[in-house]
Amino acid sequence: MNVLAFLLPVSVLFAIQMAYYLFFFTRLPKYGKTRQQAPNDRTDNLPPVSVIIVADDLYEKLEKNLPLVLQQDYPQFEVIVVYDQSSYETDVLLSQTRLQYSNLYHTFVPDQRKQLSHRKLGVTMGIKASHHDWLVFTTPSCSPASNQWLRQMARNFTNDTGVVLGSAQYSNSSRFWHRYIQFDLFFHQLCLLGLAAIHRPYSAIGSNMAYHKRLFMSNGGFSHQLNIERGEDNVLVNEIATPDNTRIEISPSSLVNIDTPKYTTTWHNEKIYRAQSNHRLRGAGRLWLFCEVASRLLFLCLVIAGIIMGVLLHHNSLMVFSASLLLAHWVMQAVVLKINSKVLNAHVNILLIPLWNVLMPMVDLYYDIKGRHVR
Numbered sequence: 001m002n003v004l005a006f007l008l009p010v011s012v013l014f015a016i017q018m019a020y021y022l023f024f025f026t027r028l029p030k031y032g033k034t035r036q037q038a039p040n041d042r043t044d045n046l047p048p049v050s051v052i053i054v055a056d057d058l059y060e061k062l063e064k065n066l067p068l069v070l071q072q073d074y075p076q077f078e079v080i081v082v083y084d085q086s087s088y089e090t091d092v093l094l095s096q097t098r099l100q101y102s103n104l105y106h107t108f109v110p111d112q113r114k115q116l117s118h119r120k121l122g123v124t125m126g127i128k129a130s131h132h133d134w135l136v137f138t139t140p141s142c143s144p145a146s147n148q149w150l151r152q153m154a155r156n157f158t159n160d161t162g163v164v165l166g167s168a169q170y171s172n173s174s175r176f177w178h179r180y181i182q183f184d185l186f187f188h189q190l191c192l193l194g195l196a197a198i199h200r201p202y203s204a205i206g207s208n209m210a211y212h213k214r215l216f217m218s219n220g221g222f223s224h225q226l227n228i229e230r231g232e233d234n235v236l237v238n239e240i241a242t243p244d245n246t247r248i249e250i251s252p253s254s255l256v257n258i259d260t261p262k263y264t265t266t267w268h269n270e271k272i273y274r275a276q277s278n279h280r281l282r283g284a285g286r287l288w289l290f291c292e293v294a295s296r297l298l299f300l301c302l303v304i305a306g307i308i309m310g311v312l313l314h315h316n317s318l319m320v321f322s323a324s325l326l327l328a329h330w331v332m333q334a335v336v337l338k339i340n341s342k343v344l345n346a347h348v349n350i351l352l353i354p355l356w357n358v359l360m361p362m363v364d365l366y367y368d369i370k371g372r373h374v375r
Helices: 003-024 027-037 059-070 088-100 118-129 149-154 176-197 213-218 234-240 264-278 285-312 316-343 350-372
Strands: 049-054 077-084 104-109 134-138 142-144 163-165 168-170 209-212 246-248 256-258
Touching: 003 285, 003 316, 027 176, 027 316, 049 059, 049 118, 049 149, 059 077, 059 088, 059 142, 077 088, 077 118, 088 104, 104 118, 134 149, 134 213, 163 176, 163 234, 168 176, 176 246, 176 285, 176 316, 176 350, 209 213, 209 234, 213 234, 234 264, 264 350, 285 316, 285 350, 316 350
Parallel strands: 049 077, 049 134, 077 104, 163 246, 168 256
Antiparallel strands: 134 209, 142 256, 163 209
8 A cells, every 4th residue: 555645635634724723713813812902993982873683473582682682881772673564472572662662663574575585675674764874783582792792893883894793602502403503603603704804704694793784775785686585694795795894893792692493493494595595605715615624524534544444454654643633633623613612602512523523514515405406
């Protein structure tokens, strides 16, 4: 067996993985430390803000999380909730809450919307109803980590900024499936926020983000994506975000917690819709993220094959070399991802990382294929 022919590609793949984890995936911790040391961009004269929430009949979620949004320590803001006309309980809840919070407004999506995307129509209605130029978006399932959430997001609202991307993570849970979706969301946000940190904004997850109304209007709203069900966050950011107009906000008080879904169907549908809309994304981010996954899978396949061949052929050097690279890769991943999990307030079990390395690309591939066939 030609050992050199095996060592060369596996060493190159390991070097590529090192470059990703030691340079790209360390950008967020460095970025967060730099922002903590620097003074706030805006601590006074904060602009008025409109918070827009599109509710899909999530009465219990709104009842729990809406007060946390309304109790933000911010000089001037309004909260606009757009919900289904058929939701009587939601209407009663919002009407009662309105008596306590005068800055709460609500409207509904008409039942006669036919084939229009419910979420896009709701977002558009919320933007049309807003009184302010800066728009902050979250969902009924989200609760701000503190009452400084809006202040931390708004410190990025400068004349040169048009888009601000924040972080949202699932609440902690010990169930195996919940641990998987926690890591899945954490890793995807790590990639997207990392791209924005190196001035290559690519996409976003709309549970915690903001943009200026003029960008939405100048882009023609969602007119470029009417043939897909979703895309009100990831595709829109892909269209309006540039290296010069995009910032990220990952301070601890700016984070948002997402209630872990009770049913797999909720997460399943979300993955399908996101996979469908992801095919509309443009830019170098797609290739950048694909190369990380491809190099990781090829590396793991080669080192595992090297260990097996070393055992079968009694080639101790090959077996030890392959096992050492596999261990070094896991340690590197564990350290870097654990640091990032503290920055983004995510829950990562380092012992499960080898399993996620294999399972997550397979699941993403399944939903990628599924998303191509969604009508």
